[in-house]
Amino acid sequence: MFLGQKVFRRGSDINEYRLFLLIINAFDNRIPDEQEVCRLFQTSATESRSLIRAVMSKFQYQLRGAIENSIRRSLDAAQQDEENGPYVVTINSSNVVEELNRTLASIDGTLQQIKKRRGSVSTYEISPASYERLRERFPANE
Numbered sequence: 001m002f003l004g005q006k007v008f009r010r011g012s013d014i015n016e017y018r019l020f021l022l023i024i025n026a027f028d029n030r031i032p033d034e035q036e037v038c039r040l041f042q043t044s045a046t047e048s049r050s051l052i053r054a055v056m057s058k059f060q061y062q063l064r065g066a067i068e069n070s071i072r073r074s075l076d077a078a079q080q081d082e083e084n085g086p087y088v089v090t091i092n093s094s095n096v097v098e099e100l101n102r103t104l105a106s107i108d109g110t111l112q113q114i115k116k117r118r119g120s121v122s123t124y125e126i127s128p129a130s131y132e133r134l135r136e137r138f139p140a141n142e
Helices: 011-025 032-039 045-057 064-077 094-107 128-137
Strands: 087-090 122-128
Touching: 011 032, 011 045, 032 045, 032 122, 064 087, 064 094, 064 128, 094 128, 122 128
Parallel strands: none
Antiparallel strands: 087 122
16 A cells, blocks of 8 residues: 555455456456356356446546447447337446446436337337437447
């Protein structure tokens, strides 16, 4: 601590720092989904979700690029079933969905939030207005 180096006081601090380093180096600068973290850390889905949320919160400024990259990937994968219909996308990380909804709230509180598609496990619907505003904030990867 006197030297200005990281000091871990709890076991969870070590896991959070390990996941942070993995996001930066091994996950191609994107936020992993819960199942990837489950396999690596031998944790339950709930524990993995909490670990990812803690890392995104604790290292939010260092991970800003990874969070935005994950959002862009999700938006790039979204497809519109029918004209003027909602965009449909499969997102395996509830933390990315929460971040998308937080971003929508900061853009305009009247926009529709991203909703889980009825009868699906991890497929979500994005209204066209919400999708367009998210695309303005996070342009497509070139």
